[in-house]
Ligand SMILES: NC(=O)C1=CN([C@@H]2O[C@H](COP(=O)(O)OP(=O)(O)OC[C@H]3O[C@@H](n4cnc5c(N)ncnc54)[C@H](O)[C@@H]3O)[C@@H](O)[C@H]2O)C=CC1
């Protein structure tokens with residue numbers, strides 16, 4: 001029995017994500033929360049699909065958030081505003097930081113043991129916000145908090161398959177993407193791709209492919225021309241990541257996937273990553289993570305990278321550090 005909850009379920013990501021979660025036979029209960037009442041209609045609509053999950057919709061009225069969260073095993077958060085052309089993900093901080101903080105407070109008090117998957121941007125800052133709220137409530141379990149960076153991995157697989165000239169291999173292509181989830185903090189390790197790039201590929205091609213993965217979000221924002229950012233590909237990526245977490249909860253071992261997680265100072269492998277990065281200053285980093293029934297079982301080393309990728313890592317660290325500190329400071333700033 002797994003109860004999944006989507007916060008922001010009536011939105012561009014929330015609706016298709018909820019659809020995909022409804023089709024996941026491992027989920028027995030699916031609670032959909034949003035501040036807009038159309039969420040009730042979304043829930044009724046999905047409830048007609050012949051799969052095991054019992055679906056229910058909730059808004060703010062009558063402690064809807066508390067009821068949605070009660071007994072949750074896994075909570076996915078796509079609540080918040082998306083980008084328009086010309087904006088960075090950091091520009092969303094002003095609105096989304098407060099939304100994520102308030103949802104985190106509700107989770108800390110109602111479902112402190114749940115796995116929490118943060119999609120709301122800027123992920124590099126919203127994940128630290130959730131962590132700080134959980135710390136304040138003394139319920140922070142770094143093994144169960146994830147920034148969802150799966151869309152970067154999905155894009156990398158697709159774009160590499162395109163370069164190979166065979167989209168049918170895209171589901172098999174594995175490219176670790178580490179760092180964070182915005183621009184230069186997105187670090188695709190093409191040198192570790194499961195499928196070799198064509199032999200005639202140049203360093204300029206690698207740089208262009210890297211740039212396309214880093215700025216794939218902008219490609220969608222531009223194409224949607226003011227009406228939003230990636231929703232369908234994000235729903236696909238979010239459902240894929242959620243499924244891995246659920247399979248791990250159910251006891252499957254050996255699942256490895258990148259995610260933006262807390263670099264905890266224990267024997268989880270975080271120390272090795274810090275050494276590889278050459279800094280102790282990053283509290284979070286998207287790493288290759290081995291999942292287990294209790295969450296992050298092990299953080300795997302970054303491993304061997306090319307000198308080009310080494311440069312990407314160096315370039316990402318200052319921005320990532322700033323994004324993380326911004327989130328942390330938002331929660332801990334003294335109240336005037
Ligand atoms: N991590 C990633 O890779 C990606 C993250 N995103 C981010 O996901 C977020 C959502 O994007 P979209 O679904 O396109 O936006 P949207 O505007 O279509 O949907 C957001 C939903 O959140 C709801 N909402 C707002 N405040 C809320 C609250 N306090 N509690 C519950 N629900 C609330 C809204 O009513 C709306 O239904 C954005 O911040 C976007 O930047 C988008 C794509 C990829």
Ligand SMILES: O=C([O-])CC(=O)C(=O)O
Nearest residue numbers: 083121151217218229230
């Ligand atoms: O670009 C955006 O704002 C949405 C996002 O995070 C992505 O598509 O990777």
